Structures are given as C-alpha cells and as structure tokens.
Amino acid sequence: GNSVTQMEGPVTLSEEAFLTINCTYTATGYPSLFWYVQYPGEGLQLLLKATKADDKGSNKGFEATYRKETTSFHLEKGSVQVSDSAVYFCALNGGSNYKLTFGKGTLLTVNP
Amino acid sequence: GAGVSQTPSNKVTEKGKYVELRCDPISGHTALYWYRQSLGQGPEFLIYFQGTGAADDSGLPNDRFFAVRPEGSVSTLKIQRTERGDSAVYLCASSLGTDNSPLHFGNGTRLTVT
Numbered sequence: 639g640n641s642v643t644q645m646e647g648p649v650t651l652s653e654e655a656f657l658t659i660n661c662t663y664t665a666t667g668y669p670s671l672f673w674y675v676q677y678p679g680e681g682l683q684l685l686l687k688a689t690k691a692d693d694k695g696s697n698k699g700f701e702a703t704y705r706k707e708t709t710s711f712h713l714e715k716g717s718v719q720v721s722d723s724a725v726y727f728c729a730l731n732g733g734s735n736y737k738l739t740f741g742k743g744t745l746l747t748v749n750p
Numbered sequence: 751g752a753g754v755s756q757t758p759s760n761k762v763t764e765k766g767k768y769v770e771l772r773c774d775p776i777s778g779h780t781a782l783y784w785y786r787q788s789l790g791q792g793p794e795f796l797i798y799f800q801g802t803g804a805a806d807d808s809g810l811p812n813d814r815f816f817a818v819r820p821e822g823s824v825s826t827l828k829i830q831r832t833e834r835g836d837s838a839v840y841l842c843a844s845s846l847g848t849d850n851s852p853l854h855f856g857n858g859t860r861l862t863v864t
Contacts, residue, residue, distance in 0.1 A: 642792070683855070741792050743792055
C-alpha cells in the first residue's frame with residue numbers, strides 16, 4: 639500500500655535559516671505529491687504540489703522536487719520567517735484525488 | 751469567502767454515547783471528505799461524497815461510523831457507542847470535485863471520549 643515517511647520533529651530554527659524537511663514515499667503507480675501546512679488555530683492548507691517526476695512545486699518561497707529515482711519530495715526554503723512556524727505534512731494520492739495518504743507531520747518553530 | 755465550517759469545535763462525550771459532527775462545505779463544492787487525525791499522526795481518509803452519495807466509504811473503521819449528506823451540501827458524521835479509541839480530531843474537506851481540484855479543509859472537531 640501507499641505510505642509516506644517524513645522527518646520527525648520538532649524542528650527549531652532561527653529566522654533566516656535554511657529549512658529542509660525530508661519526505662520519502664512508497665506508492666504503486668505514479669502518485670501526485672503534496673505538502674500541506676497547518677498554521678496554529680487554522681485548518682490544513684495546500685502549500686505546493688507536483689504531479690509527475692522531476693516537477694518542482696513552489697509557493698511562498700518553499701520548493702519541493704518530485705524525485706522518482708529516490709522516491710522523495712523534500713521541502714526546502716532558503717530563509718525561514720517566524721510566520722512559517724506551523725506543522726508541515728507531506729502527502730500523496732494514489733490516483734484518487736481525494737484519498738490522500740499523509741505523513742505524521744513535522745512541527746517547525748522559527749524563533750526571531 | 752467562507753471556508754469549510756465544522757461544528758462543534760470541541761466535543762467531550764462519555765464512552766458508549768452517540769455523537770454527531772457537522773460539516774458545512776464551501777458553497778458550490780460538490781465533493782466532500784472526512785478524515786480523522788489521531789494524536790501524533792497525519793490525517794487518515796474516512797469517506798468521500800460526490801453530491802449526495804458516498805462514492806467511497808472504505809476508510810470508515812467499523813459499522814459504528816456512518817456519514818450522510820442528504821442534500822448534497824452539509825454532511826454529518828455519526829458515531830454510535832463511542833469508544834475511547836475514537837478520540838481524535840475529525841477533519842472535513844470539500845472541493846469542486848474535478849480532477850486535481852484542491853481540497854479545502856476545515857479546522858476540525860476535536861472529539862474526546864472519556
């Protein structure tokens with residue numbers, strides 16, 4: 639079956655530091671890959687996505703590249719801000735747009 | 751505009767009781783989804799509605815769980831004879847229902863079974 643493994647947190651960084659949150663997956667077929675973010679007190683929001691190998695998703699300074707050869711979709715940002723503090727979830731769909739498989743989430747705290 | 755609304759935001763109930771959790775999707779969204787998020791875990795799929803019908807209920811853990819969407823808008827997730835293991839955050843999402851249309855999640859209902 640499908641599964642997602644992401645870096646365990648919590649991750650604590652200083653403002654302007656470089657961020658990487660690792661995500662690897664197991665799936666049959668050719669899934670689409672997603673990063674969702676949950677800010678404190680808010681619902682899950684789609685941050686970025688990639689639908690095929692070598693695609694790069696990007697949004698709000700975050701990037702992730704769909705790497706089929708390493709089955710990975712690592713999230714990166716060059717310079718984090720305090721407002722990026724949130725829980726980040728890596729996810730995939732196995733051909734059904736609604737049936738997302740999520741990782742356990744990584745809590746990011748950015749200190750000023 | 752208004753997002754996905756879930757009520758109540760918190761629900762505490764005793765073991766064995768019946769609970770109903772409500773979801774108001776974004777207006778015009780034909781697809782509605784329920785997910786469950788246990789502590790320290792990512793959300794897990796429960797059920798998907800396209801219009802009034804449940805297109806996929808394969809994620810419902812057992813027959814104590816049931817969901818309806820009688821008019822193709824508001825949905826209610828119903829849990830009978832609650833158990834302590836049902837304690838979790840129940841998330842609702844909606845979308846336009848077309849391929850690759852993004853899911854919009856509500857803030858969830860935190861259910862605690864004592």
